Amino acid sequence: MPKILDAKMQWNNEWANSPCLEVLVDKMPDSDDMVYKFKKGLWFAHKDGWVSFYAHNGNNENHGGFGGRSFDIKTKDGKKTLHGPWSSRSSACNSAGFPLSMEVHVIDDREGFNRGFTFTAGWSLSLPALKKVLKKFLPDCTVLLVMDYGEPTLQIALKDGRFKPKPKTNCSPNKNRWVVASEKDVKYVMDWNKSEKMVLKNIGNDQKEIVKFDQKEIVIKKLL
16 A cells, blocks of 8 residues: 655635645555445445545445446455445544544645645545654644534644634635634534444543533544
8 A cells, every 4th residue: 555755734725625634655545455344335445544435335226426437346255346336425434433534635746746736536544544644744733533514524633723614604715714623613523422432542631622512511532
């Protein structure tokens, strides 16, 4: 699998788009040697920190994704062909109980990386791999596990607590709009409870902030 040579954040301060992590690799990822597992309509695979997934129920029907293209994937039971799967999203896989991951933009050309264009989407990094990337290349950043549209989502923020929220409407400007994560940003915090399977261990008191909102205990997790 690819080695990550560099990384940077595209904060998208001029637009309403969410921030994205851009990584430079020595070669592009390849899913040929990845083994997919099926759960809740999702096919998920991870290897050496790289994550790939599709949305498809596994039958022989063409679901119309990727222009109807078919994909041959490996499973523990052998080869499986997915006809017209959809790309899905990491938060859906997180919600289904797969290992936590986050989408990244990938490129194997240094000039393109420096200039900020021609990145490839469709790949994610696992949380452990993401933490290593931030520690090595972006030491001023951390990663939050937040609740976004009802799904647990990994989001990059600055270590001082500032993050860029999504706009309230799809057309509202978000230029230079940063806030400090707090109980007021309900969809950016996770209501942790004993039944939550994705509670991460070894999170010290200095790495989390507990606040109150609507009589519920809300924990803002800083996972780095």
